[in-house]
Amino acid sequence: MSRLPRLAGVTAAALALGLLATAPAAGGEPSVSDPRIVAHFNFAKGQTPENIALEPDGSADLTFAFARQVAKVTRKGDKRILATLPDVANPDTPVGAAVVTGIARAENGTLYVNYVTGTSKTGIWRIAPDGSAPKQIAKLPRDGFPNGLALDERRGVLYAADSLRGTVWRVPRKGGTPTAWATGAALDPGTGPEASGFGVNGLRFHHNAVWVSNSDAGTLLRIPVRQGGSAGRIETRATGLTGIDDFGFVERHRDTVLAALITDNEVVRVRPNGTHTVVLTEDDGLSNPTSVAVRGRSVYVPSAAYFTQKDPNLLLARVHQRARR
Template structure:
């Protein structure tokens, strides 16, 4: 089963992300779990044997989500009622061999424009297919920008005002930019802070408060890179450390407060920065249905979390929950 090709390296490689980096011990308070974490959850089970392992998602106006199935190259809609509908099939080349994972394809980050167009990061280990793919509401998917075959592309964020995408490169220690009209990709930011330490580096990616924010899975960190007035990258700064095997994150709408997924601990944690201390509250975990959680989106008090079952090898799903304060 193709899933094993990803599960073996995920389980075999150490994830040196449990140590707190860059924060004094007294600056972090843990509120624990299940004191006031959620009012209700709705779980949509997916088919592991059929390759339905969701790597990323974006919210749809209908209340559902568009997701990427990492190892099949499919882009699909998961409705609020749990219906799964394939929107596009991206390439799965016979000679595909992605960096680190060694799968034929890896469909990862996804972003949505206001007109409904989807943009997806695809890695195959081949120059012919690795890059950013545009998935229109009607018509066939097309690659608009090529990226190095040595890249394992991950999180994607869309700056529609400036008509460009930001893309995390988990093996290339970089963040790329791609114009919506296509053309070449540009290495926007790079450095050791984005680098992997045996497995994957730069991972989840968001635009927030005039900056690009990116997680580093191996380092267990969340980084902030300011966007200068001329569009160039400012100096990257670590905002949070000790995040475990952090995959994705999303801002709650309350300043810099974030939800963070830990793909190995099966948790969704709310991190609330304060003047004197940072509070961390686990709001969802494996008992709620998380199974190697890969991505999260937020709408008010409602969160949607994808679980790909990479580590657990059971019960991939899309989980919707209303979070209490």
């Protein structure tokens, strides 16, 4: 999620940054085709899909940020609300409301979500597969903004990106006290007149490293997980990604990323060398895309319509490898 002054209209200028010159596509790269909208949502009801996790059957679990809900959407577009986070009196957040942001799914079907309230309810919440009420398992600073979320099943830990505090938190999967796992200038929000105030944002666990985006800096970063579990040196893997939100990795293409650029209404393919190419645009149906999930030959892109305020939706497309010349 990029910072929003309430749910009302905002300008995309908040995250405007210079673009990195993109390189032409090379043979053998994954390409994206056949985009189609499989589900439309109700903006007025707060159905703004912020983040995504995939079910084994290909259904998408989406966080509806301003509705405080988690919804399951099938590949055919059928929708079902899985959980609603508790209402909070007098929320105190930069977006003017309590919002549900990042989501992660465990192999046993348990869902974990970040809930931002500006109160003691800010933190990580667990949604059990049995349909019981969501339960808070970790408190995060009430003046923070936990955004992207990922689970490392092997180590049994969750990582959460705090966009306001420039911190990646680490929390035991079973719950407990959070640890400031990674900090540094590369994760901090910007301070200039064009800055949104959101630094580290999207987060994915990939090949024994935590990858994050920094929205204000327009960067994609990699943080290795050392043998003992501590954070390694922060590596910059790509720059010039204006308004980057969350992202996903293309299978069988090591370290190739599809990233959502929320203010430009684009999804870009980011190569391992850091260059990038636009693969989806608003002409395909994007309306402020927030995140990306990839499985096999399918790519899912939720659009929250935060700035356009038109047609929040879920887009499904095909991803495949180009023939080499």
